[in-house]
Amino acid sequence: MPSRSVAEKWTMKRMRQYDAIVIGAGHNGLCNAAYLAKAGLDVLVVERNPHIGGASVSRELYPGWTYSNCSYVCSLLRPEISRDLELARHGLQVVPYHGGVTFTQDGDHFGNYPDAERLHREMARHSRRDANAYERFEADVTKQTRLIRQFLLATPPDPTSFKPKDLKGLLEFASAFTGMGEEGLLDSVRFWTMSIGDFLDEYFETDVIKAHLSGSGVIGTALGVYSPGTAYVLLHHYMGEVDGNVGAWGFARGGMGAVAEALAASLRAFGGEIVCDADVHRVIVEQGRAVGVALADGTEYRAKLVVSNLDPKRTFLKCFDESDLPAEVVEQARNFKIRGSSGKLNIALDGLPTFNGLSPDSPLMLTDMHCTDSLERMERAYDDWKAGTWSQDPYVDMLIPTTVDPTMAPPGKHMMTVFVQYCPPTLAQGPWTPQARDAFGQTVIDQLAAHSPDFKDLILDCEVRTPHELEDEVGLTEGNIFHGELTFDQLLFNRPFPGCAQYRGPLRGFYLCGSGTHPGGGVMAAPGANAAREILADLKRPDVTPPSYPND
Amino acid sequence: MTPHDDQMLLDTPFASRVQAACELREWESWKGYASPIAYEDVELEYFAVRNATGVFDLTPMTKYRISGPDAAAFLNRLLTRDVGRIRPGRVGYTVWCNDAGMVLDDGTLFHLSPGDYRLCAQERCLDWLLTSALGLDVTIADETAEVAALAVQGPTSCATLRAMGLDGLEALRPFGLRHYPFDGGELMVSRTGFTGDLGYEVWVAPAHAEALWDALFAAGRDHLIRPMGNAALELARIEAGFIQAGVDFVPAEQVVRHGRARSPFELGLDWLVDFDKGHFSGRSALLKERAQGSRFRFVRLDVEGNKPAAESFILNKRGKTVGHATSAAWCPSAKRNVALASLEMPWGRPEDELYAEIYFSRELRWTRVEARCRIIDGPIWDPPRRRQTPAPDY
Ligand SMILES: Cc1cc2nc3c(=O)[nH]c(=O)nc-3n(C[C@H](O)[C@H](O)[C@H](O)COP(=O)(O)OP(=O)(O)OC[C@H]3O[C@@H](n4cnc5c(N)ncnc54)[C@H](O)[C@@H]3O)c2cc1C
16 A cells, blocks of 8 residues: 555656646637636646547548538637637638528528628518518617627626626626617517517518528527527527628638637647547545546646536536535536537538529528428427427528538538537437437438439438437537527526636636536637636736627 | 720720629729729628639739840839849839839839840839830830739639649749640739739730630639639738738829828838849939938738728827828738838837727717727738648648
């Protein structure tokens, strides 16, 4: 026994003491680490996978083709962070795309054209009134995005606290709301709690238009278009921007891994380190304080503080000895809503597929494509999820990034990304099997093929991902893409749950920086930066995170 | 030969193709030629240049053919650079000045073959060229209408041109030029451009212009080619930090008000002035300026926030106006809010705290901000592919 403790001491000595360890090299972990390193801290990021990025990753699984395996389009990434960390110089380029299209069952389509007048004509083809109502819809949604955008790069104030900082935050919060006027305030409260279906019914009469616009309200969430709270989810997809164009989306050149790579390059430029293949088994707690991490292979790293990029469930229920945590937190983590609802197909194509009714030169070829033409079909798709199976008639968000990005497939060849709603974390008849996964993939392929006669013949390779793979490979509990449902009870000062909503964990020296914290999921980097700001405040170091651009 | 007829705006030899592609029908006059501001979407056109290939019809660019036994001597008298260093098959960026050392224009000099040159300029300068040629055996001809040209710019531009049959183009170094047979005639390609990215300019006789456009777009389809208009080019050139005659400086011959012209030093173009090569127009004035100091400093600024500082006054810490922005744009690839600015001396030193006074209006309310500016030292946007030889495929 004594000899072993000598050996232990010896390893301890060799083990470097870091200022901070970040668990997980997702984009938020990397962003958090970059800011800590920028502030002069000695930072180590430990990542379970052989590659970095988490759900912001590009991989070549079929030779010559790069897939954005999980996230596939970029908008939420805060421009303040992107500029401040010089992500452009570190290789990130986001190329915008505009618009969308929904194919209808009768062989027609609705084109969400980027040009406002063309869009008006297209809507008017279905309903003149809807075409005009769209202007009101846009203004109303923009009001809400302006409201929320102010709080993205801010720590949510704790409504139960009387600390000056929290009181000031609450005041700012209140004044942003009252700045909208009485009527605006009421609208906001309704908006944040209502369903996307009900919201759209207040503007439009045409099924396909409503179906087209409703998609953003359910993507990534285990809710249907008529479930309360889905209007907010739409907002979550509208509050981003590309180069100041609020609501616009773009492709990260080279796939979404480019976001993580640029953040990692920025981190390294500040002297930070990343270790891959480092699966954290347990956060080491000594005297009520997080002091390091122990990997599955026995390696230990020590630091003055530990930050988790993992979702709250995984963080508290998988990476801690339960006895090291307050019972209440374990309970809160258990109750945290993190239901998986999405799947994804990444497809290598031998050429550009043709779509019924679209010329290959149509600007709609460069947009997001969908096949669900009514809210009724949207809701039915959700019914299947509730029944414990994937949607037999799924809602897809499909794009062909290679129509814009020349780096992801050989010239003339293409890559297709298909995000699928809904796909349950486990099936009614039991856990996922490879056969069930392939059957799910086939359901999606069949649906697309109904609108594209040559699609099936062009498929060279297809990666199918159910929540099972997303949990297994990316570490997303239940495969939830946002690290937890984006419902009001889990937003702002409730995210992930009261008591942990200011990035501080339940014990000293422990912090959260992943999408399970405010302002939530998506490739946004805001949680990472916000957490860094709080950590630096605790360390009494100057804040090196960027201030939010003011609303104009 | 100067084209003239009863049309208000002239067509370039690519007009049939340009008109068909110009869905927005937004045109402006470029030296009397109809030139598209945008074809379909400025943003997509700009990103074609930074992400794939953008094609720009630059035929209206003023072009002079300069040849004869004294061509090099003439050019050395005209230009601030040592023309002897621009070997046959090479291109050089340069400026030329009047006797007061004030910039008349900037442009590119193509050394086509020994003793045979083409000078491309924004402004017309035949009068000045002929005056400068006094006593020299040199022929100067305006060939603006005799040469059709397309700029083919962006990361997939080399792959596009190679797919069009220009074998070995990847080996062409920046500022090099090459000739290829094309459509029964000849095509010249130079690795030059106004975008600060990998890119080429392709030059042909007008008779082959339509064939060139068609071949180029057929070859570029799989490389995501797109035509681009003036607005996208303007954005790309600001991001590249390039100045533009008539915008960032007033060509000295056109200046009416005293003191408004600029010297090369005052435009940050010191590196183009070669005092060791012997006499050239403006030399003594520039020597004097070098000794006594300049009146202005040209800087590239990174402006806080995302509101472009177009036409902004630049203020010092005390709020005093020390200059103004000549060009400005939010630059989407560099992710910087760039302003090119002319400042009074001595302002623009690294330690100076400068602000851009920016006005913008939203829904009938004007806002004024003083945005902190930082001087950009080094390039704003400088992807490695710009210089890589062999040129990459994307
Ligand atoms: C299929 C899919 C599609 C999506 N599409 C989009 C989209 O188009 N646009 C968009 O903005 N957002 C999209 N999202 C959401 C977005 O990608 C995520 O919300 C976001 O990337 C999460 O980032 P994160 O840094 O918070 O966490 P993650 O990316 O989940 O990173 C956590 C990291 O921790 C690592 N890790 C886990 N356990 C351990 C351990 N024990 N030890 C060490 N490391 C560990 C993981 O491997 C991972 O790298 C999508 C998500 C998915 C899954």
